[in-house]
Amino acid sequence: xxxxxLRAAACLSAxxxxxxxxxxxxxxxxxxxxxxxxxxxxxxxxxEIYGPIVKEFEERTxxxxxxxxxxxxxxxxxxxxxxxxxxxxxxxGGGVDSLNAYQDYFEPYICSQSxxxxxxxxxxxxxxxxxxxxxxxxxxxxxxxxxxxxxRSWKDLTNSHWKGNVxxxxxxxxxxxxxxxLAMIQILSEDMSKEExxxxxxxxxxxxxxxxxxEVLQEVTAGKKLIGITLEETVLKEIDQNADIxxxxxxxxxxxxPDGTALIKNAPHRENAELFIExxxxxxVQRLLEDHLYRxxxxxxxxxxxxxxxxxxxxxxxxxxxxxLTEWRALTGx
Amino acid sequence: MRAVIRKSxxxxxFLCFIVVALVPLVITGCFLxxxxxxxxxxxxxxxxxxxxxxxxxxxxxxxxxxEQVADEIxxxxxxxxxxxQTDSWLKNKAYNKLYEKTQDLREVAWFHVYDxxxxxxxxxxxxxxxxxxxxxxGILKVARTHSQEMILRKASRxxxxxDGLCLQGARAILDEEDExxxxxxxxxxxxxFETILSGAYDEQNGIAVLDSFWEDVYSTKMAKExxxxxxxxxxxxxxxxxxxxxxxxxFFIAPIEQTGLYLILGKEPVFTQxxxxxxxxxxxxxxxxxxxxxxxxxxxxxxxxxxxxxxLLQAMARVEGGDLDVQIKSSRKDEFGxxxxxxxxxxxxxxxxxxxxxRQQKELNDSNxxxxxxxxxxxxxxxxxxxxxxxxxxxHVSELATLASGxxxxxxTSISEAQFISLSEEVSLVCAYMDIQKIRFDGNFSYDVExxxxxxxxxxxxxxxxxxxxNAIIHGLKEREHGHIFLNIYEEQxxxxxxxxxxxxxxxxxxxxxxxxxxxxxxxxxxxFYNVDTIIxxxxxxxxxxxxxxxxxxxxRVQITLPVxxx
Numbered sequence: 001x002x003x004x005x006l007r008a009a010a011c012l013s014a015x016x017x018x019x020x021x022x023x024x025x026x027x028x029x030x031x032x033x034x035x036x037x038x039x040x041x042x043x044x045x046x047x048e049i050y051g052p053i054v055k056e057f058e059e060r061t062x063x064x065x066x067x068x069x070x071x072x073x074x075x076x077x078x079x080x081x082x083x084x085x086x087x088x089x090x091x092x093g094g095g096v097d098s099l100n101a102y103q104d105y106f107e108p109y110i111c112s113q114s115x116x117x118x119x120x121x122x123x124x125x126x127x128x129x130x131x132x133x134x135x136x137x138x139x140x141x142x143x144x145x146x147x148x149x150x151x152r153s154w155k156d157l158t159n160s161h162w163k164g165n166v167x168x169x170x171x172x173x174x175x176x177x178x179x180x181x182l183a184m185i186q187i188l189s190e191d192m193s194k195e196e197x198x199x200x201x202x203x204x205x206x207x208x209x210x211x212x213x214x215e216v217l218q219e220v221t222a223g224k225k226l227i228g229i230t231l232e233e234t235v236l237k238e239i240d241q242n243a244d245i246x247x248x249x250x251x252x253x254x255x256x257x258p259d260g261t262a263l264i265k266n267a268p269h270r271e272n273a274e275l276f277i278e279x280x281x282x283x284x285v286q287r288l289l290e291d292h293l294y295r296x297x298x299x300x301x302x303x304x305x306x307x308x309x310x311x312x313x314x315x316x317x318x319x320x321x322x323x324x325l326t327e328w329r330a331l332t333g334x
Numbered sequence: 335m336r337a338v339i340r341k342s343x344x345x346x347x348f349l350c351f352i353v354v355a356l357v358p359l360v361i362t363g364c365f366l367x368x369x370x371x372x373x374x375x376x377x378x379x380x381x382x383x384x385x386x387x388x389x390x391x392x393x394x395x396x397x398x399x400x401e402q403v404a405d406e407i408x409x410x411x412x413x414x415x416x417x418x419q420t421d422s423w424l425k426n427k428a429y430n431k432l433y434e435k436t437q438d439l440r441e442v443a444w445f446h447v448y449d450x451x452x453x454x455x456x457x458x459x460x461x462x463x464x465x466x467x468x469x470x471x472g473i474l475k476v477a478r479t480h481s482q483e484m485i486l487r488k489a490s491r492x493x494x495x496x497d498g499l500c501l502q503g504a505r506a507i508l509d510e511e512d513e514x515x516x517x518x519x520x521x522x523x524x525x526x527f528e529t530i531l532s533g534a535y536d537e538q539n540g541i542a543v544l545d546s547f548w549e550d551v552y553s554t555k556m557a558k559e560x561x562x563x564x565x566x567x568x569x570x571x572x573x574x575x576x577x578x579x580x581x582x583x584x585f586f587i588a589p590i591e592q593t594g595l596y597l598i599l600g601k602e603p604v605f606t607q608x609x610x611x612x613x614x615x616x617x618x619x620x621x622x623x624x625x626x627x628x629x630x631x632x633x634x635x636x637x638x639x640x641x642x643x644x645x646l647l648q649a650m651a652r653v654e655g656g657d658l659d660v661q662i663k664s665s666r667k668d669e670f671g672x673x674x675x676x677x678x679x680x681x682x683x684x685x686x687x688x689x690x691x692x693r694q695q696k697e698l699n700d701s702n703x704x705x706x707x708x709x710x711x712x713x714x715x716x717x718x719x720x721x722x723x724x725x726x727x728x729x730h731v732s733e734l735a736t737l738a739s740g741x742x743x744x745x746x747t748s749i750s751e752a753q754f755i756s757l758s759e760e761v762s763l764v765c766a767y768m769d770i771q772k773i774r775f776d777g778n779f780s781y782d783v784e785x786x787x788x789x790x791x792x793x794x795x796x797x798x799x800x801x802x803x804x805n806a807i808i809h810g811l812k813e814r815e816h817g818h819i820f821l822n823i824y825e826e827q828x829x830x831x832x833x834x835x836x837x838x839x840x841x842x843x844x845x846x847x848x849x850x851x852x853x854x855x856x857x858x859x860x861x862x863f864y865n866v867d868t869i870i871x872x873x874x875x876x877x878x879x880x881x882x883x884x885x886x887x888x889x890x891r892v893q894i895t896l897p898v899x900x901x
Contacts, residue, residue: 031570031587038571052490056472058547059487065547066571284470291468 044072044093084266089273128260133296135256164206167219167228174213183255236294253310351632477504540600642670658685740766758790779817801862810838837889
């Protein structure tokens with residue numbers, strides 16, 4: 001009796017299951033992507049930079065690119081954490097000093113076009129491949145400062161004439177600010193010690209330090225500060241939007257530390273990643289950087305106007321990083 | 335549970351009815367829902383496919399026209415000349431030509447003519463300058479290398495914001511020496527797409543156009559909200575299933591021919607959670623309703639079927655207890671009715687048989703007595719007793735005379751043919767009996783008789799009081815110095831009451847119980863009571879009979895009830 005009932009119940013439920021399942025037909029997987037047709041890029045660039053380049057790369061190679069965006073330090077920490085497991089293929093963006101600091105997590109790759117590239121900041125081991133140059137400039141409000149009265153050099157920035165009128169982001173938070181501070185220290189190192197430079201500069205800032213590099217231009221265009229220290233790229237972009245500001249390359253030369261691209265260790269799509277690195281330094285991309293993206297090409301013989309570049313010591317900046325930032329915090333009372 | 339159900343026919347029936355009513359309902363319900371679901375989904379899919387085809391037709395139609403217009407522009411010397419023209423009059427002529435050529439399509443696209451370096455020279459865009467496109471980059475580069483066809487790309491304009499710009503088409507203008515003279519560029523904005531697609535699809539659906547890398551070219555509001563394009567691209571990149579169960583919408587994908595573009599249509603699923611819940615809800619309510627109905631109907635039905643069985647069972651129990659007057663008298667015409675009728679017939683038959691048997695027994699008894707009477711002539715006995723009486727009188731032995739005349743009286747009555755005698759005769763018989771016993775027991779007891787005159791001629795079965803009195807003398811007054819017996823006869827409401835009181839030791843409770851239960855076997859030694867009771871019942875029916883009890887002040891009271899029957 002019990003057995004018969006069980007059997008009946010089983011038959012009934014089988015019928016029900018068949019009835020219910022006939023409606024659900026899973027979509028066929030006809031849009032399958034081959035693994036060797038993919039590339040995962042970690043980038044700290046803004047969308048306006050990576051967008052056209054990634055798109056063009058896709059169109060030219062047929063490789064599908066997944067873009068993971070984030071701040072330079074966040075992405076580098078992520079790479080460190082992933083340590084070659086389930087990681088991306090490439091780190092696109094970030095100053096070469098930062099990339100160098102994480103060299104353990106990158107696969108050396110010597111770009112085939114390295115002969116055509118500016119080698120002043122090239123990595124000897126091929127940890128990274130330079131992408132674009134980002135000179136640091138002094139920006140000033142054209143309405144408030146006549147061009148004859150603008151600061152001309154790093155030295156001028158320590159002049160008490162500009163006290164309380166300099167827009168400068170916290171080097172603790174902004175990579176470009178740290179580069180600017182180190183450039184100043186290195187340039188002025190003949191006459192002054194690094195402590196003296198920092199002290200004089202901090203006095204000129206008059207206790208008003210901006211929290212991010214984006215604020216520098218806002219402060220200057222709004223006229224809250226007369227001059228500011230920031231990247232050439234942002235100033236050019238702002239000038240193109242018809243902002244009434246001017247730009248000065250310091251007479252002693254300026255730091256033009258490039259950003260770069262690095263191959264992540266154990267990259268799952270290594271061949272595609274190499275293709276991408278080659279593409280980033282290709283003539284077309286570098287030309288686009290200069291023509292449309294306000295950046296300087298890293299290719300030799302590029303068309304942009306020459307500026308005087310200082311010899312920025314990457315090792316020095318890395319070596320004294322903690323010391324300088326501690327001193328900075330002490331001086332600014334943070 | 336099962337044991338409880340199996341114990342009752344009614345419960346078994348009840349369960350059976352419920353199962354029979356509910357199981358088909360649930361199965362049909364499931365059937366219906368899944369058929370409905372499958373059917374709806376198919377219709378829905380077909381409808382969607384139609385919409386997709388209509389959207390695709392619109393777009394490919396526009397693309398074809400665009401290509402034609404681009405061909406015409408390229409072939410027009412005035413426009414091509416106008417690219418490098420600085421003379422405003424000639425430029426104006428070129429513009430006129432361009433507007434003339436593009437008049438049919440200006441609603442759905444902007445046409446530009448770029449020079450070989452990628453600078454915009456002529457444009458139908460209402461905005462001022464269309465700016466420049468790098469000739470070494472993107473769409474212009476591809477157009478230059480594939481000069482035979484129109485290249486379609488997701489629009490991108492470096493440097494300027496490309497607000498609202500969706501799709502860009504380009505075609506290189508070449509001279510005879512294959513030198514590039516410039517480009518015809520077509521821009522399509524969101525507004526243009528809306529114009530093209532308006533009415534081609536259901537507004538509730540989301541439409542998205544993706545490029546060959548599944549990046550969003552154009553999305554309607556709904557598609558944007560659902561992030562259709564991004565979701566699909568992420569899934570395709572991750573190698574996941576494109577359609578996932580958790581999706582709030584279903585979508586359909588189809589490539590648009592010869593463009594490298596894909597058309598996506600996103601739709602609220604036909605069976606949303608709401609609809610499914612509602613269907614299940616309706617089914618539940620229906621099930622509950624039918625369950626209630628079923629319980630009521632099954633209850634009534636099983637009652638209807640089991641009540642005659644129950645009645646029959648009760649009647650059977652009464653018959654077992656000896657009550658043969660039981661009749662079911664069912665008014666039903668079905669098998670249960672027939673069964674009841676046969677039962678009634680059966681009890682009737684049994685009763686008749688019983689009466690017949692009793693009568694036969696009685697006849698047998700009568701013949702036995704007659705036989706005994708034949709063996710010894712009672713008249714001889716009677717005459718002898720009479721002689722003894724007279725001899726005793728002659729010798730002045732009065733007690734012997736009394737004994738002889740009493741015994742003669744008793745003998746005469748008991749051997750007479752008559753079954754019924756008058757009450758006065760019965761009483762005098764009892765008195766004679768008591769006189770004899772008085773002499774026998776040496777005058778240890780006395781007696782009184784109360785017989786109203788009008789009852790003297792009442793007819794009663796003979797010898798019904800004597801066994802009671804005998805019992806009172808032998809058992810009740812046993813070992814008493816002085817006892818008293820009181821015989822009281824009276825009539826009340828056509829019923830004759832004959833009561834025998836004694837002041838003896840009373841009757842055992844166990845005997846009284848046996849009497850009430852009419853247990854013949856247990857009444858040994860008091861069989862007289864049982865016989866009296868049986869005789870009365872047989873003659874007059876069960877409402878008459880014998881009743882005995884102990885009096886509160888001591889002694890027993892035995893009451894006989896009879897109908898009053900005058901001679």
